[in-house]
Amino acid sequence: MNKAEIAQFQKKLEIQRQEGMRFLKQIEEEARSLEVDAAQDPADQCVTSISRESLFEQSSQRRTSLRLIEAALRRTENGTFGECAGCGGEIPLRRLHALPWTQFCLRCQEAIEQEVDSRLTGGSFAVPLAPAWRRTG
Numbered sequence: 286m287n288k289a290e291i292a293q294f295q296k297k298l299e300i301q302r303q304e305g306m307r308f309l310k311q312i313e314e315e316a317r318s319l320e321v322d323a324a325q326d327p328a329d330q331c332v333t334s335i336s337r338e339s340l341f342e343q344s345s346q347r348r349t350s351l352r353l354i355e356a357a358l359r360r361t362e363n364g365t366f367g368e369c370a371g372c373g374g375e376i377p378l379r380r381l382h383a384l385p386w387t388q389f390c391l392r393c394q395e396a397i398e399q400e401v402d403s404r405l406t407g408g409s410f411a412v413p414l415a416p417a418w419r420r421t422g
C-alpha cells in the first residue's frame with residue numbers, strides 16, 4: 286500500500302475516532318443525568334436501572350471499537366497497516382475500505398469467529414441472565 290492510500294485510511298480512522306469519542310461522551314452524560322434523578326418510585330427506579338445497564342453496554346461497545354480504531358491508527362504510523370495480524374498476509378483493500386480498523390483478513394477473522402462460537406455454545410457461558418424485576422415478580 287502506498288503512502289497516499291495509508292493517509293486516506295488515516296483520515297477515515299481519525300474521523301471515526303472523533304465520532305466514537307463524541308458518542309461516548311453523550312452516553313456518559315446521559316448516564317449521569319439518570320443518576321441525579323433519585324426521587325423516583327420503585328417502578329421508575331427499575332426503568333432507570335435498565336436504561337443505565339443498556340447505556341453501560343453501549344459505552345463498553347464503543348470503548349472496544351475506539352480501541353480498535355486507535356490501534357489501527359498506530360499501525361498507519363508504524364507501517365504495519367493493512368497487514369493481517371493472524372497470518373501476516375495483506376488484507377484486501379476492499380475489506381479495509383469497509384472496515385478500516387480491522388486487523389485480520391477475512392479468513393483469519395472467520396477462524397476466530399468460529400472459535401468464539403464454539404466456545405459460546407460449549408455451555409460455560411450459557412447462563413440465562415434473569416433480570417432482578419422478574420425474580421421479585
Ligand SMILES: [Zn+2]
Nearest residue numbers: 369372390393
Ligand atoms: Zn490472515
